[in-house]
Amino acid sequence: MDFVEVYQHYFNYFWDYSWTRLFNLKPTNNVYWVILWCVVCIGLEYFLPKKMNYDSFKRKGFWLDIFYVIFYDILFVGLGILAFTYTIEHYFKTFMGSMGVEDMVLFNLDAIPLFWSILILFVLQDFFEWVAHYAMHRFDFLWAFHKIHHAPEEISFASSRHFHVMEIFVFKSFLYLPFAVLGYSSQMYTYVVVTIFIFDAFFTHCNIKTNFGFFNYIINNPETHFWHHSKNLPSKYGVNFASVLNIWDYLFGTYYLPTDKKPILGIDDSKYVPNSFVGQQLYPFKFLLFGNGETTKKGKVKHKKKKSKNKKKTS
Numbered sequence: 654m655d656f657v658e659v660y661q662h663y664f665n666y667f668w669d670y671s672w673t674r675l676f677n678l679k680p681t682n683n684v685y686w687v688i689l690w691c692v693v694c695i696g697l698e699y700f701l702p703k704k705m706n707y708d709s710f711k712r713k714g715f716w717l718d719i720f721y722v723i724f725y726d727i728l729f730v731g732l733g734i735l736a737f738t739y740t741i742e743h744y745f746k747t748f749m750g751s752m753g754v755e756d757m758v759l760f761n762l763d764a765i766p767l768f769w770s771i772l773i774l775f776v777l778q779d780f781f782e783w784v785a786h787y788a789m790h791r792f793d794f795l796w797a798f799h800k801i802h803h804a805p806e807e808i809s810f811a812s813s814r815h816f817h818v819m820e821i822f823v824f825k826s827f828l829y830l831p832f833a834v835l836g837y838s839s840q841m842y843t844y845v846v847v848t849i850f851i852f853d854a855f856f857t858h859c860n861i862k863t864n865f866g867f868f869n870y871i872i873n874n875p876e877t878h879f880w881h882h883s884k885n886l887p888s889k890y891g892v893n894f895a896s897v898l899n900i901w902d903y904l905f906g907t908y909y910l911p912t913d914k915k916p917i918l919g920i921d922d923s924k925y926v927p928n929s930f931v932g933q934q935l936y937p938f939k940f941l942l943f944g945n946g947e948t949t950k951k952g953k954v955k956h957k958k959k960k961s962k963n964k965k966k967t968s
């Protein structure tokens with residue numbers, strides 16, 4: 654099969670999968686998990702005291718973030734992007750086969766209890782996400798894309814899906830490869846990521862007051878993650894990179910939770926990042942080519958005005 658045929662094959666598969674799964678109620682269907690997690694977080698934000706003094710549902714960018722949720726968790730699979738990833742994986746396996754490596758799986762996971770294989774997957778995935786996330790803050794090229802997640806100056810649960818499409822290739826596609834080699838099926842991997850990591854991502858962006866006490870050192874929560882979104886920090890590259898386990902930040906010296914001040918959300922470049930989905934997806938490329946000045950000379954004044962209006966609202 655040539656490249657177009659392989660791509661067409663996977664595109665048709667994901668097209669069917671994404672539309673039939675909408676009406677297929679079963680625990681492995683991630684659409685229903687995402688809807689459930691959204692409902693839980695809407696409830697938390699509605700009933701619990703707010704962390705920041707803006708309305709989580711009327712805040713700037715709320716509906717754009719809802720679009721991001723629908724785009725990544727429902728439409729994305731049907732848009733052919735995963736088909737592209739699978740096509741690459743197909744050629745990778747073909748290449749490895751031609752080198753004489755037919756079976757890349759290292760372990761037979763059926764030999765250990767399910768609980769342990771899920772626990773190992775969870776801890777490894779969380780660590781890999783910490784490393785990938787740290788890299789996104791540490792390297793300028795990656796930061797140009799990750800900035801999209803940090804630009805909003807008001808966040809709530811749906812902000813967890815507000816990120817650049819390139820992050821899918823770093824966080825999602827490549828992070829699965831080591832698990833494939835370890836013997837994990839893509840179904841088990843997806844199930845654990847959707848049930849634990851996506852819920853945690855929604856939860857840590859909820860605009861709610863939490864008091865985890867000692868458990869702040871262990872579990873990521875809005876208290877620690879809002880500091881990750883803050884710009885009044887002691888470190889240039891950021892703090893609190895954890896997805897679920899804050900232990901990694903504690904171990905590597907990037908844990909930060911002051912009690913004597915409040916986070917100020919956003920980044921210095923927030924005013925340059927466009928407000929539209931397409932604008933946000935194009936921004937990193939423009940930024941890498943031209944920087945902020947030349948690309949948004951007109952929009953600069955407009956964004957500055959918006960920022961000062963926003964400052965009044967949050968102060």
Ligand SMILES: [Zn+2]
Nearest residue numbers: 786790799881
């Ligand atoms: Zn980040």
Ligand SMILES: [Zn+2]
Nearest residue numbers: 802813858882
């Ligand atoms: Zn975040």
